[in-house]
Amino acid sequence: MSLALSDGARAALSDWLAQEKALNGAAENTLAAYGRDVTGFLAFLAEYQGAAPGTGALARVGLREMRAWMAHERGRGVAARSLARSLSAVKGFYRWLGRRDGFEPTAVLSVRAPKFSRKLPRPLAEDAARAVIGTVELQSDTPWVAARDAAVVTLLYGCGLRISEALGLTGRDAPLPEALRIHGKGGKERMVPVIPAARAAVDRYLALCPFEPGPDAPLFRGVRGGALNPRLVAKAMERVRLQLGLPATATPHALRHSFATHLLGAGGDLRAIQELLGHASLSTTQAYTAVDTARLMEVYAAAHPKA
Incomplete structure (x- = not known):
């Protein structure tokens, strides 16, 4: 699929990945996934438009191209979760490209990810x-x-x-x-x-x-x-x-899921468990633990200053 990249698009993708690594500390596996996802998107555009898009053509991508790409991906059997991940990578690339080249990537950023049911982890007893x-x-x-x-x-x-x-x-x-x-x-x-x-x-x-x-x-x-x-x-x-x-x-x-779930079940604080796991978001920790609504309300009632 690298043949579908123009020199300008290839250089832009390389520069974006380098920034993700240097400034955001993205792991090698994450960078590889970003590269595959964005390259796949650019390959689709080349086929859809009949030529490998340069950076100028990328700035002109609109809702029609985005919808066509997503329909193409679903048509070839890409799951909603995987497509949502690919869309996230494309949006990240476009945010950076828009800042670098001075255009507003609203059409790309406004596309909604497909809905999918989040699979909750299953801890051991x-x-x-x-x-x-x-x-x-x-x-x-x-x-x-x-x-x-x-x-x-x-x-x-x-x-x-x-x-x-x-x-x-x-x-x-x-x-x-x-x-x-x-x-x-x-x-x-x-x-x-x-x-x-x-x-x-x-x-x-x-x-x-x-x-x-x-x-x-x-x-x-x-x-x-x-x-x-x-x-x-x-x-x-x-x-x-x-x-x-x-x-x-x-x-x-x-086993990591179990660590979190068992700590919470024993009365551990959700915020503290978030820190121990290294999650950026508390919602991630909540999904990571086999926690029911009743337990969450207990944590809330115990911790909230106005409870």
Whole structure:
């Protein structure tokens, strides 16, 4: 699809992605998704208009082109959620392009995203989460690998880390302190308390690991000494699911959901949980936890100064 980009559009897209990385701290996976989404949009315009659009033609895109693109995407089977994500990327690109080139991208920005039902995460029950941690260590016959996998899932559930955050730890983070400084999505920094069970699990793994934990080396290693692939953690969870009879939704990420839900169920404050998870929006945290309206009203009544 890169053939559908004019030199000017290609340069503009590259400059926008560079700004997203430098100023907004967008992760590489996010930048790659943005690039694919906007490139797909530009490829459609080239076919629709009969020529690869330059930046001048991009400034003239109106509702007709936007509606045609969205109809084309839905016609080829793109789900509403995926199209909404692509539209968000296109709007972000146009906001930047409009500021740079001095035009008002109202036609693009006014397009409404298709409606879709948000899939709520499914946390594990507390006994199931504990069973996962106790069982994952049984999935490998190699003691240090078994201890490694147990340490990773303990961090996911005990500290609410994303898998990328847990696997992004280095030897400099060991031994784990009482609170970890985590750099999450968008470069957002937060402090996460580390429970004693998580520190003990990591200490046990390090005592067995055959690789020297250099300060800049990954804390969690694969069998050849490189950084642990998150797919291996997912495979360990798959085996645990089969052994415990858990649903397919019992993934490594579900442990983070469980962390949030169980904290809230035990009386944790929604704002505090938001900080622990590194969410920019409280509504994201609300959706992230299996919280019912009654529980939310309890939190509201306890926290609101006029309640």
